[in-house]
Amino acid sequence: MKRLPDERGYFGAYGGRFVPETLMAPLQELEEAFREAMRDKAFKRELDGLLRDYCGRPTPLSFAQRFSAHLGGARVYLKREDLCHTGAHKINNALGQCLLARRMGKVRVIAETGAGQHGVAVATAAALLGLSCRIYMGTEDERRQALNVYRMRLLGAEVVGVDAGSKTLKDAINEALRDWVTNVHTTHYVMGSVLGPHPYPMMVREFQAVIGAEAWLQMRKVYGGLPRLVVACVGGGSNAAGIFTAFLPYQKVKLVGVEAGGRGPLLGHHAARFAGGSPGVLHGTFTYLLQDASGNTAPTHSISAGLDYPAVGPEHAFWKDSRRVEYVHVSDEEAKAAFHLLAELEGIVPALETAHALAYVTKVARSFSPAEAILVNLSGRGDKDVAEVARLEGVRL
């Protein structure tokens, strides 16, 4: 376990537990159960076994030879989370939390989902472990990600559309929290990112830390050393936290988180919390968020549903202030270009979320020498985005 957060769930000034009193005792129980499980060898063994035999871990590290040559600089390595069962890193956390839920005697899990990847991962883990499952999803996201909605239903989950507010991820989280407040005795809320009240940011990071731990070993084995740069996209920030954690102690390894720059810098046109946001409370945690002058959450936009969220994990806010991680943003168009580039040069269709990390790499790779390495967390595959990209480009399928 890492030193942070402190016992109150704070990463420096960020984090905490801003939730209704009803949830406080359950959050304390959850934290205890999590710490106890992580000390229990049998729990670790069961989780590691599922990650290996069910998810296909360890995921490979691929050297992107043609992509690197095209960019003309560093050697670019891809940590292939897209090859996890269900197609993204989300399953690592979903399995961890569902196992924990079962251990706590909960019979029902709920979750929010934006693009549908976390929802699919939770529905999958719930099916595997025999838990009843309900997924909340904004109706706008249901429209954009119809395939994943049906996929979750195939897995036996109930998908509930949320028609409030902006009808997207933020509103799905509100509704999931309301469900949890109401059914807290029977239900575990599987939060999908390093967001929300303590212990979620810590717990989700720990379940995703396997990404960085594997990549650290693989880089040393395949490349013969550590990369100069590690890049990941940041929505809530779970895939980034998962890969960064292993490299944090190595000051020579630069860490960059890439946010969604959307259509441009106007409030409502992007989801670049560190560029256009300020500290405040949303969904139970104190962190950077996009808000208006009265403290109401501002609308966001991104081509990628998974990055289209107004707040960011509190540990990222801490890393930003302490300057251990640099946060940048790339536009919808840049992400789309990188989506195509990787597909054509490497035969890998990345998720639009991941394409943001790749877009940043296309900009900076040239400033590194061919002997240096860049590691990108290829957090998910892009099958879910194919229809949306076609629509945006005026292609009729």
Add this chain to the structure above:
Amino acid sequence: MSTRIDAAFRRAAKEKRAALIAYITAGDPTPARTLELLRALERGGVDVVELGVPYSDPIADGPINCAAAERALAAGTTLAGVLQTIRELRFTSQLPVVLFSYANPVLAYGLSRFALDAATVGVDGVLLPDVPAEEATPFHQQLRRVGVELVPMLAPTSTRVRVKQAKKLAESFVYFVSHTGVTGPQAQLPTELEAQVRLVRKLTGRRVAVGFGVSKAEQVARVAQFADGVVVGSALVARIAQWGDDPELVGDLQRFVQQLRAATRRG
């Protein structure tokens, strides 16, 4: 301690009844009408008013209050505007006012500035539904300095340790959430409610007001037998939603509150 809130509870106790606490969302249907609605509540016999500050992501609220917050925000309601309404109320009224606000509108306003302005306009207490005891210290310090109460909230899931934590913050009263859930009408209140209220009163040594889920006069009558205060919210908000900007709203709200008030009598 707020003398206005304390006096309201004393008066109710002397009259052998529970205090009636009425919740409405400020700015619903429009900011211009909030003042007349507050006056209607007072005429109807409300002892304490709980005034909600609309917020974009009200996680402790059910559909009725969520819709009210959306209407109020669409009508341009801000925390600064809500404070201005209370200032106007105070020209003619000593009705105790407890502001109900999620943390972020207060933080965006600036915590110390909020405390000062709230005290200046005559706010008596503040309820922060997403600020549990663990996060309350900065809010409590700023509010206490200017004589505004931070009203602690407790719930059926609160452990004994947590109830005792609330005792340290509590002044005139503590707010007990009747059931595990969000705001909004409940067909039935939990059978354990009475025992829980009595335990909270014993452990905190403070008056206990019960809210969340109480919507009908019969429920008010039942809760009034064992609680010091009863909060009715969504039932009033639903009437406001139904009437909208119709002038009949004021009379209807007042009559409904009179029924609730009559139900607060003990014995």
